[in-house]
Amino acid sequence: MHYLGLSHHLLALNFIIGSFGKKSAWSSAQVNVTDTDFDGVEVRVFEGPAKPEEPLNAALFIFTGEAGPWQAQNYGMEMARCQVEQRAECKPGGGGIRYYDELCTAMAEELNAVIVSIEYRLVPKVYFPEQIHDVVRATKYFMQPEVLQKYSVDPGRIGVSGDSAGGNLAAALGQQFSQDPNLKNKLKVQALIYPVLQALDFNTPSYQQNVNTPILPRYVMVKYWVDYFKGNYDFVQAMIVNNHTSLDVEEAAALRARLNWMSLLPESITKNYKPVVQATGNTRIVQEIPQLLDARAAPLIADQEVLQHLPKTYILTCEHDVLRDDGIMYAKRLESAGVEVTLDHFEDGFHGCMIFTSWPTNFSVGVRTRNSYIKWLDQNL
Ligand SMILES: *[C@@H]1O[C@H](CO)[C@@H](O)[C@H](O)[C@H]1NC(C)=O
Ligand SMILES: *[C@@H]1O[C@H](CO)[C@@H](O)[C@H](O)[C@H]1NC(C)=O
Ligand SMILES: *[C@@H]1O[C@H](CO)[C@@H](O)[C@H](O)[C@H]1NC(C)=O
Numbered sequence: 001m002h003y004l005g006l007s008h009h010l011l012a013l014n015f016i017i018g019s020f021g022k023k024s025a026w027s028s029a030q031v032n033v034t035d036t037d038f039d040g041v042e043v044r045v046f047e048g049p050a051k052p053e054e055p056l057n058a059a060l061f062i063f064t065g066e067a068g069p070w071q072a073q074n075y076g077m078e079m080a081r082c083q084v085e086q087r088a089e090c091k092p093g094g095g096g097i098r099y100y101d102e103l104c105t106a107m108a109e110e111l112n113a114v115i116v117s118i119e120y121r122l123v124p125k126v127y128f129p130e131q132i133h134d135v136v137r138a139t140k141y142f143m144q145p146e147v148l149q150k151y152s153v154d155p156g157r158i159g160v161s162g163d164s165a166g167g168n169l170a171a172a173l174g175q176q177f178s179q180d181p182n183l184k185n186k187l188k189v190q191a192l193i194y195p196v197l198q199a200l201d202f203n204t205p206s207y208q209q210n211v212n213t214p215i216l217p218r219y220v221m222v223k224y225w226v227d228y229f230k231g232n233y234d235f236v237q238a239m240i241v242n243n244h245t246s247l248d249v250e251e252a253a254a255l256r257a258r259l260n261w262m263s264l265l266p267e268s269i270t271k272n273y274k275p276v277v278q279a280t281g282n283t284r285i286v287q288e289i290p291q292l293l294d295a296r297a298a299p300l301i302a303d304q305e306v307l308q309h310l311p312k313t314y315i316l317t318c319e320h321d322v323l324r325d326d327g328i329m330y331a332k333r334l335e336s337a338g339v340e341v342t343l344d345h346f347e348d349g350f351h352g353c354m355i356f357t358s359w360p361t362n363f364s365v366g367v368r369t370r371n372s373y374i375k376w377l378d379q380n381l
Pocket of ligand 3: 359362363364
């Protein structure tokens with residue numbers, strides 16, 4: 001699958017384990033798992049051990065798909081899985097939830113919580129901003145008093161969380177809620193795991209440092225962005241050198257300042273890396289793909305007024321990840337807006353490491369990131 005370009009080999013490996021592996025490895029007598037839909041959006045609900053006398057916590061978990069809401073790879077994965085399982089009706093575009101069953105089960109059990117895993121629709125079924133609409137719709141549905149009551153959830157203890165592209169959607173959802181007077185203060189926390197937060201600068205120190213790092217090399221990340229917007233792949237090379245946000249692109253002028261990493265990142269991170277700012281680039285790119293500059297796609301560039309209403313925030317970053325600096329810069333901007341932020345950085349972490357917790361891809365950093373994340377939720381949700 002790796003060489004056919006359908007998936008990275010580690011993810012393909014996990015897929016094989018997931019298909020043939022024993023479900024009993026993660027299923028738990030303590031947790032009830034149900035597939036249903038919330039206002040038309042497919043979800044998988046993990047209910048932790050019920051204690052009638054006290055309500056549960058709740059977290060809505062937004063998974064990445066295998067690598068993004070963007071990725072057409074999921075299509076191939078789902079078709080292959082469907083054939084392996086000899087299902088009569090193949091439904092490509094969904095099915096990413098499986099990788100997160102183990103994580104969601106552990107969360108439900110350890111946090112004594114209801115975990116809702118939202119199976120938003122992926123590329124190529126739908127494109128931006130449909131993915132955001134899906135997660136917002138499912139979350140609003142869940143937050144209705146009668147639904148919370150049905151699941152015995154404490155309305156004051158609800159969080160939203162996601163990893164990678166799911167972290168992008170969780171951040172976008174947080175911002176949408178913070179701007180809506182009816183929804184403000186409804187989320188107690190947001191927890192973002194190596195989130196994708198901006199598409200304006202593909203030359204942050206972490207992008208430069210990890211340009212060819214496995215799981216998520218830079219060109220793959222840039223292609224995911226183009227996929228998400230149904231854009232033209234011909235722009236990828238130009239975007240890699242920041243030609244889409246060059247100084248002659250007027251639309252980007254005001255936004256560039258919001259991700260000026262020379263001021264947002266500490267020297268220990270910027271090291272000797274130099275900003276890549278082109279005097280002239282390609283003005284056609286943002287004309288054809290204006291979504292690149294949309295704060296719903298790039299939550300890092302949102303207005304300060306939007307940021308200041310966000311709930312307490314956890315951001316996990318990994319050293320070996322092009323997205324490291326997206327997360328660190330967002331933590332910095334949120335802090336400046338007065339939001340309480342925990343930045344949890346792993347020097348030996350790599351993109352996606354939290355789901356690599358079972359043999360043969362049982363990385364110790366997978367277990368450590370997972371434990372650290374669950375511990376934070378336990379203390380703050
Ligand atoms: C799971 O659901 C069943 C059937 O509704 C119920 O009897 C059982 O108590 C539930 N278990 C937990 C851990 O909530
Ligand atoms: C970036 O833009 C400049 C100016 O238009 C152009 O000369 C250069 O070839 C572009 N680079 C890429 C990789 O497209
Ligand atoms: C992964 O699992 C194998 C088999 O259980 C074990 O021998 C190995 O030490 C584990 N590796 C890590 C990093 O936990």
